[in-house]
Amino acid sequence: MKAYGFTRYGGPENEAFLDLPVPEPGPGELLVRVTASGVNPADWKVRAGLRRAELPLEPPVALGREVAGSVERVGAGVSGFSPGDEVFGGTVGSAGGWAEFARVPASFAALRPSDVAPTDAAVLPVAAATAYDAVVQLAPPPGARVLVIGAGGGVGLAAVQLAVARGVDVVGVASAGKHELLAELGATPLAPGAEVPGRVDAVLDLVGGDALRSAVAGLGGSPSAIVSAADRAGVAMLGGQAVARVRSGERLAAVARLVAEGALDPHVTQVRPFDEAGSALAVVEGGHALGKVVLRIE
Ligand SMILES: NC(=O)c1ccc[n+]([C@@H]2O[C@H](COP(=O)([O-])OP(=O)(O)OC[C@H]3O[C@@H](n4cnc5c(N)ncnc54)[C@H](OP(=O)(O)O)[C@@H]3O)[C@@H](O)[C@H]2O)c1
Structure with missing residues (x-):
């Protein structure tokens, strides 16, 4: 599958489009066919190696800490999600969201309300x-x-x-x-x-x-x-x-409800095609983004 990430820790020169195997969902995980994925400061921090202590990933790594998409398969022990469900959530490991498929823990995923666009839902988890x-x-x-x-x-x-x-x-x-x-x-x-x-x-x-x-x-x-x-x-x-993060599906559902009710606008200011992943990350890495930048993967 096509992914965008890095082959060595360091600067943006180590970023590339990658051809990676479709990841396997582990126990308690969803394999999500990605529709959209948010761009966050965490992405360049992971690439730069600043998160290696808590996230020791072996390159090649697909970037993208959050996605919206549809459930392709569910791992062992998953309840509450079925193939075909439209979901959003955080990603795990090196199988990030700037890829055709990503691994998402069922514990940090929620069903996407039909009135919340995938490009909005994809930027809620982070x-x-x-x-x-x-x-x-x-x-x-x-x-x-x-x-x-x-x-x-x-x-x-x-x-x-x-x-x-x-x-x-x-x-x-x-x-x-x-x-x-x-x-x-x-x-x-x-x-x-x-x-x-x-x-x-x-x-x-x-x-x-x-x-x-x-x-x-x-x-x-x-x-x-x-x-x-x-x-x-x-x-x-x-x-x-x-900040004490609460990475739960309930918390994601609560945030999405606010968006559906019109009480919270995630302010997506740039929806970029997947091919522009590198320049999209450069905007965020510049440190002065307005609102959210999101990649449309398919
Ligand atoms: N712990 C977690 O789970 C978690 C989750 C999400 C984010 N974070 C962290 O939280 C931080 C913010 O994330 P984000 O997604 O909001 O980043 P962002 O979208 O890149 O926004 C950062 C904002 O800070 C402003 N800024 C830069 N320098 C400034 C300064 N000296 N004074 C005032 N504003 C300044 C920037 O624009 P202007 O300078 O134009 O105003 C920009 O709007 C990042 O460090 C990120 O890694 C942590």
């Missing part, structure tokens, strides 16, 4: 579900003021919508080109490095490093909770927590 997990973890009460750093990316735009829907006063840090959309979504946009006027109760960080450190320093120690999806070590040094 970005939107992380935003959901982070907002649940921060649990800001109505009226709380939350600073979202990196508010215009895939996780950020979803987090802004989920927080605003809870009655939270969201200040979204993003570059100027993203301010109009953030204001439309009900957030107060702020340029990176600008002083935050007034108090902040909690911080959701999606950038890490200096952006996180300097933003928190500028708040003078006022936030009671800091959660980061981008910088586990950096947030720990500031007394905050890494």
Whole structure:
């Protein structure tokens, strides 16, 4: 089957279209015929070897941490899914989603509601579900003021919508080109490095490093909770927590319900053909994507 991934850990020069065997679904897994697959910072981080400790994959590796598609086969012990079901979910191992077929754990898959497009469903398991997990973890009460750093990316735009829907006063840090959309979504946009006027109760960080450190320093120690999806070590040094992911089918179904109800828009801004996998990843690796980039595989 055709796949896009890497043959050696390192830079983008190690990416290539690959001819790989169709993977076997292991126990508890689905083999999914892929319709669409999201593009995430995790993809270039995996290729660069930054995730090798928790994801020790032997190249060649097909990239793509999330998919929507139809169930081709089910592995041993799977219940609740049958061949032909339209599903979406996270991928496992080196059989990623930028391929004709991918392995998806049944525990992190859900049926795709018919009114959620495959290109929307394919971007929910990583970005939107992380935003959901982070907002649940921060649990800001109505009226709380939350600073979202990196508010215009895939996780950020979803987090802004989920927080605003809870009655939270969201200040979204993003570059100027993203301010109009953030204001439309009900957030107060702020340029990176600008002083935050007034108090902040909690911080959701999606950038890490200096952006996180300097933003928190500028708040003078006022936030009671800091959660980061981008910088586990950096947030720990500031007394905050890494986002605790809940990788379950129930969580995916809850996020998809919000999309079906029109309460959450994953903001897919680029649907790229499979042949453009490399340039699609380069957009995300550039670090300034607006919303989500997704590959249409078939
Ligand atoms: N733990 C998990 O399970 C998990 C899941 C999903 C994502 N993540 C991580 O969370 C992070 C965000 O993911 P994502 O998918 O939202 O990435 P993304 O779509 O690439 O968005 C990142 C956003 O950050 C903004 N940004 C970059 N530098 C900034 C700065 N100095 N100040 C403010 N904003 C800045 C970018 O645009 P502008 O600069 O133009 O505003 C961009 O919109 C990544 O590190 C990713 O690996 C972790």
